[in-house]
Amino acid sequence: MANEGNIASIQEALQQDKLDGWLFYSFRGSDPIAENILRLDHAKFTTRRWFYFVPARGTPGKIVHAIETGALDSLPGDKRVYLPWQQLHQHLRETLGSAKKIAMQYSPLNTIPYISRVDAGTIELVRSYGIEVVSSADLVQVFEAVWSDEQLESHLYAAKHMREIVDE
Template sequence: MDLNAIQTALREAGVDGWLFYDFHNRDAIAARILNMDTSRFASRRWYYYIPAEGEPQKLVHRIEPWRCDHLPGDKHVYLPWTQQQDMLKSILSGAKKVAMQYSPNNNIPYVSIVDAGTIELIRSFGVEVVSSGDLVGRFEAHLSMDDWESHKIAGDIMQMVKDETFKEVARRIKAGEAPREVEIQNFMH
């Protein structure tokens, strides 16, 4: 995780922070961006807040206090759910707008991961929740030069397959045949 890059992106986006939240390893986006160990089952909720300015904050349950130990920032440990809510409210006290893995009207289901109850909880603190979609795109959907070259090669191959397939369809029609979809699929393989 590149903390400086994320904080720069948050400032550019005009949001006060990015709140990551997970329960039962449901958020693969958070796992990849934060390099979380998903081989260990997450039986308790955890939060990781990256503010646009300042030190990140971790909120973990006492049963799994190690959950975010590999990440920078201050660690807060909760036990009862009321303490979790109080600590989370305190962590977010300076924020007016935070990004989460949420998509209004579920327009981008890939990003719409955080449950409605958690969104309601954050909003109850007077914090506006906005989609992390653009941030996810920036930190997840980028290609290395090797990736880009691979995509260009794949694109060339797909173009060739399309061209050859249409030539074959035209050939069969000119020969008086009525090609069926399954025959064309077999030709493409």
């Protein structure tokens, strides 16, 4: 479960990169990167679109479908529930507020396919609000390509024993 400390770390990274926010989006589990970074339960499959916006400063916002109102309950932030797509668009515009430049799991010209998780239509929708969408690749690297203390300890343990085997 994402906690306040995790969100604070994301916000700190956004400020360093001079971004107004990071918009996470998924439809039917289309973004495992979001699930990992937000520490969502991978077993909890959703069938409707959801958005989670982490602003550089302030309270995050979540947008979920009326059928799956609890989809993002493990995350902090204000919740908006939509039913028709028009309401989704309205909630998204309101949630993004005055943001001008945000990151999404998008890769210009699909140069990094691993990152490219958001469909073109959703990118176009966000851009239609006058918002510049940039790749989240650098942010993803900060939060995904890092070892935990346990992983580092395991690596050092294995390396030590490999050295012993090689030296025999």
